[in-house]
Amino acid sequence: MKIIDKKELIRKDPLRITQLRIIAPLIAQKARPGQFVVVIPTATGERIPLTIVESDKETGTITLIFQHAGYSTGKLGELGIGETVFSLAGPLGTPTQIKKFGRILIIGGGVGIAEVYPVTRALKHIGNQITTIIGARSQDLFILRKELQGLSDEFFATTDDGSTGEKGLVTDVLLRLLEKNHNNTPYHLAYAVGPVAMMKKVTEITERYSLKTIVSLNALMVDATGMCGCCRVTVDKETKFACIDGPEFDAHLVDWDELFQRSKMYEKKEKHICNLQRIADSGKRIE
């Protein structure tokens, strides 16, 4: 559980994305693409679910990439090389089905790009043809761009400001690719991870073209072993637990609005604890 490597992939306030490599031989041994771990940064911390981006059986390490999205991920980002996370459990969740589908569209947005990466690698490795579309706000806000490009037969990057790749959203490219082959999509599967709004938009588009789409959901979780139901999502009108039934589901069956609402459940508390932290930090600076 010791951190042996740390990289600040992006530090352009307010966006910060950090990569940690942590010693966890047993998890590294068992982890499969699509699975996640639960990390508690410090003794007073929360349980944070994070995708296993890479696992190396030989060195017994796993790699995690996360955005400093709130208080707890911020705390995790404060830990340095040589320090130990308070708790680390996994691998959790049902692994991705890795088999030969044919042509696969991979869509990643924001820090979701870190989550599509291990899946893309496995799907490519088994012989699928990969078309990747990733998006960020600006050219210097991409993670794993080179790595994903290297795995892709076709590759598209979009930015909100047009500073690199195409100006626009990943869903613009997706729509164009699907429109091009109207009624006769050459793709056999889409796999998308990103903000809920992005995944919802992807779903709306691929549904029109009857393209089977898998998404990995970042529902809020506590124990992440099926014991609390915090992560419940409605899939095909049935309540499922993202932690053990997922985190991947058929995108066309997910109740996106409910997921979006539930993901906001602690916004007020989050704001409060972040404000307190900011006050504490500014106090430190004055000293």
Next chain:
Amino acid sequence: MKETIHPQEIAPQQRIKDFNEVVGLYTEEEALAEAARCLQCKNPTCSEGCPVGIDIKKFIFQITRKEYAQAYLTIRQKNNFPSICGRVCPAEYQCRRACVLTKKGEPFASKNAINIHFLERFLGDYGIKNTIDVPIRQQEHLKRCKVAVVGSGPAGLCCAGELARQGVQVTVFESLHRAGGVLCYGIPPFRLPVDILDVEIEYIKKLGVEIITDSIIGQIKTIPDLWDEGYSAIFLGLGAGVPTFLGIPGENLCNVYSANEFLTRVNLMNAYKFPHYATPVNIGKQMVVIGGGNTAMDAARVALRLQSIAGYAPSVKILYRRTEIEMPARRLEIHHAREEGIQFEFLTQPVAFKGSQGYIEKAICQRCELGVPDSSGRRRPLAIAGSEFEIPCEGAILAVGLKANQVLLRVTPELSTDTHGDITVDPDSMQTSIPGVYAGGDIVGGEGTVIEAMGMAKKAARAILEYLKK
């Protein structure tokens, strides 16, 4: 006959401000006076009411002789955790109901019945305070045997302790970051203080048991992996932790919680100390809790304390579809809940939750009447048509039952389960359908009590010792 002696309690208005233990410990005088009330029946019935058959008459007699250490050991012969059971056992349905002072045919103990549980706790805490060690008989031939215990709840800890005392090398695998299972995530500290649980866990470790937390068996290791690692037998104390939902509209609105989530946030993750602890929990000015068991009482009393800490006037309603007499909760918890200001709406069930912007605002409820008894022997509640009414609430907690934990079962199809999804075992040995794999606790019987789980664990431990001889 003298009046029963009740230990001191923190006054309701005081105790709802924090999570400190409500019920105090008997003083020596109180324990002696209560023990003196015992009739020392020639043919005592109380022990028959105890799932592990503690010699109650004997330990009470030893208290009257002030032989506290011996009395402690009398309990320890049958019960590994008297401090815990003395606090959480539903004694009024068990030993106290079987006490000769309980009137015949009563659904639970009469008020006059001996307070066996308070005496047990008195001795349990005495044993801890004076570090009375139970004789250990480690057998040479067992020291080479390794046994894996999955789950560190009451069943797992008990089985581990039983085996370790005989010399077996035991490793306990716990999926959460803290040991204790439901004793840790489920039961609030005002009923079972964390330090009492810690003492019991430390004791188990002192016996040589290794407890590995953050270790989710079924994900990080499977049963075949454990055989490969040289374990000769496995005990599964997986527990029943999967919350049941009602399947009614609006159940996934924000601030509708399963009791397990609500209690885990507060008990395990210390959400009541937010923001010092980072895990949040949302508490509304008006809360409803659905259910009639101990979990419902715990959730309601936790909610009330959180309201009090947040500066709200306490407003928690328990909705139960039967009446008070059918509530499976401990009578003491119902009493404490009522004293603290929790309101009860009996013969009431929610049929939907409604809200706006994704957050719950009210529970749509229906009145019920009781029909003929169902499979549980309790009269079945029947909804009264046209009786719908609304209860405004900013939060709802569902405490309507728990099912078997799934993670290991899903990857172990060879493990036979019943229609409820619980593991099936040979009732004499607690052996599962896989030779060398035993099970006990809620994963076998469904939701039960701590002492029942321990009873099964002890039986399994005996069978495992036999199995290891072979």
